[in-house]
Amino acid sequence: xxxxxxxxxxxxxxxxxxxxxxxxxxxxxxxxxxxxxxxxxxxxxxxxxxxxxxxxxxxxxxxxxxxxxxxxxxxxxxxxxxxxxxxxxxxxxxxxxxxxxxxxxxxxxxxxxxxxxxxxxxxxxxxxxxxxxxxxxxxxxxxxxxxxxxxxxxxxxxxxxxxxxxxxxxxxxxxxxxxxxxxxxxxxxxxxxxxxxxxxxxxxxxxxxxxxxxxxxxxxxxxxxxxxxxxxxxxxxxxxxxxxxxxxxxxxxxxxxxxxxxxxxxxxxxxxxxxxxxxxxxxxxxxxxxxxxxxxxxxxxxxxxxxxxxxxxxxxxxxxxxxxxxxxxxxxxxxxxxxxxxxxxxxxxxxxxxxxxx
Amino acid sequence: xxxxxxxxxxxxxxxxxxxxxxxxxxxxxxxxxxxxxxxxxxxxxxxxxxxxxxxxxxxxxxxxxxxxxxxxxxxxxxxxxxxxxxxxxxxxxxxxxxxxxxxxxxxxxxxxxxxxxxxxxxxxxxxxxxxxxxxxxxxxxxxxxxxxxxxxxxxxxxxxxxxxxxxxxxxxxxxx
Numbered sequence: 001x002x003x004x005x006x007x008x009x010x011x012x013x014x015x016x017x018x019x020x021x022x023x024x025x026x027x028x029x030x031x032x033x034x035x036x037x038x039x040x041x042x043x044x045x046x047x048x049x050x051x052x053x054x055x056x057x058x059x060x061x062x063x064x065x066x067x068x069x070x071x072x073x074x075x076x077x078x079x080x081x082x083x084x085x086x087x088x089x090x091x092x093x094x095x096x097x098x099x100x101x102x103x104x105x106x107x108x109x110x111x112x113x114x115x116x117x118x119x120x121x122x123x124x125x126x127x128x129x130x131x132x133x134x135x136x137x138x139x140x141x142x143x144x145x146x147x148x149x150x151x152x153x154x155x156x157x158x159x160x161x162x163x164x165x166x167x168x169x170x171x172x173x174x175x176x177x178x179x180x181x182x183x184x185x186x187x188x189x190x191x192x193x194x195x196x197x198x199x200x201x202x203x204x205x206x207x208x209x210x211x212x213x214x215x216x217x218x219x220x221x222x223x224x225x226x227x228x229x230x231x232x233x234x235x236x237x238x239x240x241x242x243x244x245x246x247x248x249x250x251x252x253x254x255x256x257x258x259x260x261x262x263x264x265x266x267x268x269x270x271x272x273x274x275x276x277x278x279x280x281x282x283x284x285x286x287x288x289x290x291x292x293x294x295x296x297x298x299x300x301x302x303x304x305x306x307x308x309x310x311x312x313x314x315x316x317x318x319x320x321x322x323x324x325x326x327x328x329x330x331x332x333x334x335x336x337x338x339x340x341x342x343x344x345x346x347x348x349x350x351x352x353x354x355x356x357x358x
Numbered sequence: 359x360x361x362x363x364x365x366x367x368x369x370x371x372x373x374x375x376x377x378x379x380x381x382x383x384x385x386x387x388x389x390x391x392x393x394x395x396x397x398x399x400x401x402x403x404x405x406x407x408x409x410x411x412x413x414x415x416x417x418x419x420x421x422x423x424x425x426x427x428x429x430x431x432x433x434x435x436x437x438x439x440x441x442x443x444x445x446x447x448x449x450x451x452x453x454x455x456x457x458x459x460x461x462x463x464x465x466x467x468x469x470x471x472x473x474x475x476x477x478x479x480x481x482x483x484x485x486x487x488x489x490x491x492x493x494x495x496x497x498x499x500x501x502x503x504x505x506x507x508x509x510x511x512x513x514x515x516x517x518x519x520x521x522x523x524x525x526x527x528x529x530x531x532x533x534x
Binding site: 004005006114115143171176257263267334336338 | 397399418
């Protein structure tokens with residue numbers, strides 16, 4: 001491990017991608033993630049990689065599709081409205097089983113919305129966004145150090161499963177600076193890509209990258225194959241942090257910036273004699289259901305905190321399957337749930353007065 | 359110790375840089391730090407602020423809900439953030455730019471004519487560093503030598519000739 005340096009989240013994302021062997025980046029500027037493109041523009045030239053500022057988000061994701069088809073590690077980044085534009089390409093990449101990485105530094109919507117931080121892209125990244133039966137693997141860092149680690153992991157997971165991987169942070173994650181410690185060498189899991197369309201030299205049959213399967217049975221078999229892969233990912237790749245959960249009165253479920261605010265709430269509540277736990281999904285898909293099953297009997301119930309009108313809360317209710325009460329507290333429009341407001345909700349739940357519903 | 363400091367003023371006054379110097383200096387001392395800038399619509403309106411946390415413990419929320427100190431360089435920022443300062447906290451302000459004093463009586467207020475002092479030193483851009491001098495003296499958030507290390511780490515080498523003058527300005531603010 002090297003020394004700790006102070007860096008912006010967005011710049012760490014770009015540096016992490018380069019360290020993970022990404023030499024092909026295609027993007028289009030949008031607040032609050034433009035520093036990713038800035039960093040890539042500067043560094044790709046130095047190291048002989050490819051940086052393209054595409055003419056649109058649609059073009060950028062399709063350039064990533066092309067680069068990934070040739071077997072190289074490729075990435076794009078954007079923020080919510082730009083991600084909406086990329087969804088067609090992401091669906092195609094999932095269908096064509098292409099390993100690629102998409103960064104979404106979420107801002108508030110819908111529509112052009114605003115530029116302030118939000119988590120209201122949960123549905124579009126975790127539940128699809130594009131058409132068809134597919135899943136993205138979705139990773140949700142809670143700070144700058146984890147942005148580094150998860151971006152490196154994203155490239156490994158993409159190659160391992162031949163699937164798009166999304167790293168989803170909010171505007172604050174992208175804009176803030178924290179200390180980051182880069183490893184001397186990243187754990188890069190190289191896999192052979194005999195499927196890649198990178199030139200056969202006439203020594204083997206052509207490889208074809210496609211997501212079109214006209215025959216019903218052929219497409220169904222292909223989707224079934226994808227779902228076998230997804231079941232394996234669900235079995236093996238779910239990640240979660242459970243903090244302070246054993247013996248907790250109330251458990252808060254939150255990811256990203258909301259999880260960070262929750263850490264302060266846990267301290268505030270402890271001073272008032274209420275033990276609060278945190279279940280922090282690190283993978284939003286696969287969703288870490290087992291953690292919720294493990295703590296399903298928490299005496300006073302769950303509180304989900306999000307920078308949205310309530311999106312992840314649906315997965316928590318599914319995971320608990322009616323075994324406990326799930327309250328919800330969210331802010332939107334670029335507002336972040338405040339420490340005191342969350343504490344207020346927790347105390348209501350702890351007193352048995354019930355929390356707000358989604 | 360857990361320092362939660364809000365820096366606020368107009369864009370162009372170096373508000374974000376002031377916060378960055380403190381975060382950098384804190385990291386130099388092996389502390390846990392975070393620096394969270396405003397980047398939203400208020401920035402488009404010409405104001406800037408940042409939340410800086412320097413702590414012995416891991417930083418939870420990077421968003422400050424109760425500040426241990428506030429450094430302000432314009433009137434609207436004082437009005438906006440005054441209520442964030444916890445009782446016993448510190449407000450450092452540039453009295454040349456903030457004509458109306460804080461209403462709070464349960465905080466320690468340090469009003470410095472930082473802009474005039476900076477002009478007298480021959481460099482108007484030192485106003486921020488002068489205020490930081492007072493912040494360091496009153497809160498002990500970071501040491502002076504750590505601040506100097508942060509300057510060396512952040513400023514481009516061609517600007518390093520300014521560091522002795524910056525340190526003089528820091529000292530002037532501390533001793534005001």
